[in-house]
Amino acid sequence: MNTQTKPKILVARAIFPEALAKLEESFVVRSNQTDQVFTPEELQKELASVVGALVAGSERIDASALANAKNLKVVANISVGYNNFDVPAMTAAGVMATNTPDVLTDTTADFGFALLMATARRITESEHWVRNGHWDKWSIVNNPLGMDLHHSTIGIIGMGRIGHGIAKRALGFDMNVIYHNRSRLSESDEKACGAKYVSKEELLKTADHVVLVLPYTAENHHTIGAKEIALMKPTATLINIARGGIVDDAALAQALKENKIFAAGLDVFEGEPSVHSELLQLSNVVLAPHIASATEKTRRAMVDLAIDNLRTALAGKKPPSLINTELFKA
Secondary structure (H helix, E strand, O other), X not given: OOHHHOOEEEEOOOOOHHHHHHHHHHOEEEEOOOOXXXXXXXXXXXXOOXXXXXXXXXXXXXXXXXXXXXXXXXXXXXXXXXXXEOHHHHHHOOOEEEOOOOOOHHHHHHHHHHHHHHHHOOHHHHHHHHHOOOHHHOOOOOOOOOOOOOOOEEEEEOOOHHHHHHHHHHHOOOXXXXXXXXOOOOHHHHHHOOEEEOOHHHHHHHOOEEEEOOOOOOOOOOOEOHHHHHHXXXXXXXXXXXXXXXXXXXXXXXXXXXXXXXXXXXXXXXXOOOOOHHHHOOOOXXXXXXXXXXXXXXXXXXXXXXXXXXHHHHOOOOOOOEOOHHHOOO
């Protein structure tokens, strides 16, 4: 294909070189392999000259970003979550929005359980003991004592694909699984993952370990705040692998500081990559840099699906993971 006739696309964050090379066979690619996050003004300028874009959660696609994007047809998110998309604004502009579900489900559920184990058993705190030369202070009662997972109660808020994955892993630890979701699962789905539906209040009061796996929406902002934390057991852990903003990080930091709950494990944060300063000072919180899907196999699959979404949309067909389905005209 002659370069002059190739459509122009934007790859807003660094991707695997092999994937970039394949894109360059069919498109004129404006790539950002330096991986410096665009400012809103820079992103608006970049989108003005392309027909499609691959982005990550760091790129906010809203009316402002789309203001001059007269030829833009599709924006493909390399993520299952898409709270960086203003979907109504994209729909109004006639821009298809896509994401990457399914391919990261098991990997994210694996990490969620790993974060839960690290939090409950105080793994990072214990590692610091070793690194800081405190092992000689060991005794039966004064080394970091954790909380059991086996035969405890896990409460899952948000019972989509990843929530199902967490529940199935919990069964292997003989955990009692309860959940709360916007809508109750079918009887067969509940049976498959051994989960019992309860109210949010009952879950918070009952669970030994609370795991958040719900999408971020305006309605879900601060699903867990001071009021909700006050309902939890002082021996409970809180795990967030959902999105920043689901938890009021300031309220959580205060609760951890006052030992109102036992510990927290966080992979996502309000205003990330910034982290609330008080969380950084606490030993009873495990912090991870939004890496729940971060295995090479999974990240490659996410990039491949995003590219498939982009290619399919630009070919005039319905992308596999179209969010604003009303835009597609068969």
